[in-house]
Amino acid sequence: MERVSIIEGVHPVILVAPHGAAVDDYNTDIITEVCAETLNCYAVINRGWERAEQVDYFKDKANCNDVRHCHEDVVKDEFLDPIIRFKSRIRKKHTHAYMFTIHGLGNDIKAKANDPDINMVVGYGAGSPSSYSCKLWMKDFFIYLMRQADIKAYGGKAGGQYAGWAKNNLNQLFCKWPKYVDDSLHSMQLEFIRTIRDTKANAEFTGNILAVVLEDMLSHGKWTAPEGFKTNEI
8 A cells, every 4th residue: 555645636725634544533534535536636645654753764654744754754755745746736827725634533522612513623823923824714714614514613723732833733834834935825724523534434425525615615715704603713
């Protein structure tokens, strides 16, 4: 089995599954692959690097959501370079590029949020100071569309573990790493609860919903939230 799968696309979207091989992120590789094929967009899917504190390419050990690990030998060639290459390819044809990193979230989030209906959390760089990885209206619109599709999404609050704010988090690659900073690249960290990816069929269904939502979002240049709409944060 290849360690990293690469999918070519047409739409200006790069889907990335940093932990597709991990138990905690079970079936995020399926969500990513199905969404990419349905939307006809780019994807980089980790299938063989096992999350670890230190990189050891002889033992397939690396945290592909850690930008420092992504710059190590072999990991860079297999995982990071395709992301950069796809972004450059998109920007030759489009004004903006979009990256979505796909992760898994435990069912215990329901208790943490005190909400049995929560299905996912969207990280967008809230923090102190904030390092927003996308336009705030894009984050709000994405959450709105996911809820319209019966997947209740929350935002990742400032200082929370789902914010996608830390410098070494892949979601901040184009925000906090000088070599790659690009305001035309918008990214979000998508954390999907286990119950909507616990089987292959559920993961495929979630991937298809994500494709429909992203296609709808990309068709809008701006969005104003309806009166009374709020994202909720955790």
